[in-house]
Amino acid sequence: MPLAILEAMCAKKPIVATNVGGVGEVVKTDITGKLIESSNTEKIVQAILELLSNRKKMVEYGENGYRLVSENFSISKTVTSYANLYTQLMC
Numbered sequence: 001m002p003l004a005i006l007e008a009m010c011a012k013k014p015i016v017a018t019n020v021g022g023v024g025e026v027v028k029t030d031i032t033g034k035l036i037e038s039s040n041t042e043k044i045v046q047a048i049l050e051l052l053s054n055r056k057k058m059v060e061y062g063e064n065g066y067r068l069v070s071e072n073f074s075i076s077k078t079v080t081s082y083a084n085l086y087t088q089l090m091c
Contacts, residue, residue, distance in 0.1 A: 001025065006073055009065030014058045016047045032065040 001022045005015055009026070015033030017023050027035045034047035051058050 001073075006069055009062075009069040012059075012062035012066045014051050014061035015065060016044060016051065018044070026065075026068060028064075031061070032068060033061045 002017075005017060005023060005026060008015060009032065015027045017027045017033065017035060018038035019035050020038050024035060027033050029035045034051070036043045036047055051061070
């Protein structure tokens with residue numbers, strides 16, 4: 001899970017990211033930001049410019065991202081998930 005993206009979401013920032021690794025699990029196009037294929041630099045630029053020109057969308061995506069992180073990646077949920085994982089691996 002990309003920690004920098006989760007941190008940006010905690011700061012209520014909209015996300016423009018490429019679809020690599022676990023990024024697609026948290027960045028949802030038109031919900032928390034824009035998810036772009038990694039080889040398409042033109043679409044990355046276009047997505048950034050689109051957001052910069054639409055303050056309402058920036059705020060909306062930022063709020064949605066904050067809510068997603070707050071509900072799914074709190075410290076208590078993370079600790080519980082790790083504890084469950086360790087328990088499963090030890091059995």
